[in-house]
Amino acid sequence: MLRIEPGARHRVTVTVNGRLYSGFAEARTLLSDFLRHELKLFGTHVGCEHGVCGACTVNIDGRAVRSCLLFAVQADGAEIGTVEGLATDGVLSPLQEAFRRRHALQCGFCTPGILISATQFLETNPDPTEDEVREMLSGHICRCTGYEGIVRAILDVAGDAS
Template structure:
């Protein structure tokens, strides 16, 4: 048997995948063809990650992989071996809402909630990279998500609110002396 064929899994065989999920080392079994979104939900129990289109179009399955937003329905579970994956559950590890989640609540930026987890993950990633976005920039970022309920206006307001509050906090005299 050649070396290449000895490392190949046959259909139905499973492989253990170990990763850091929301700050905790976790592992589970999957087939090499299993999607990351399914692995996260069904094997690891992080059901906040939603699966909508399974084609990367709707954005409901967005997670962070090594700190960068990615569509979990477009990745195989085996691709995250040894990597860090954060889901919406990781935004509130101590069971208190983060500032972005609070802003979504304040601005009524969710209705049915199906798309909310993915949008929150994209917004969190975006605000890390673009801490002071314009409304147009937020609209552009959100164009990668489908939401049938909100009309996006409250989501945009929430993101801009968080950006403004973070900027104010960082520019306050208390922040300089902290």
């Protein structure tokens, strides 16, 4: 059993994008805030903080989840994937490249979460229908692009993979 008193700072060690990080978090510190404020990984964005907008979506132990609905102390020991880990040596991932080609972002605020979701979605469902892509995207809010470019970009990559 682990007990952390209110206000106490607890050491949290996580692997983010293959690299070990360690920092301190109060029990109530959201994972999204821990990533940004403590680990200085600013790629993960914070929007609504109640699980609706999807901007803060990260991959934890293989699944895309809301980092604003997890406490940092819950993620102790976890493998976390964020948008910073998608490119390799400065080369965009095929999905990121498709986002650029299809103009699937404008301001880019929602993009990190969508990329993380879509990456895991395509791992589990490599050849989705457009409807399935749109259903997955219903978990993200984008106020710029109108989603068309995002759908096209994801389908581009799905087509390449199949």
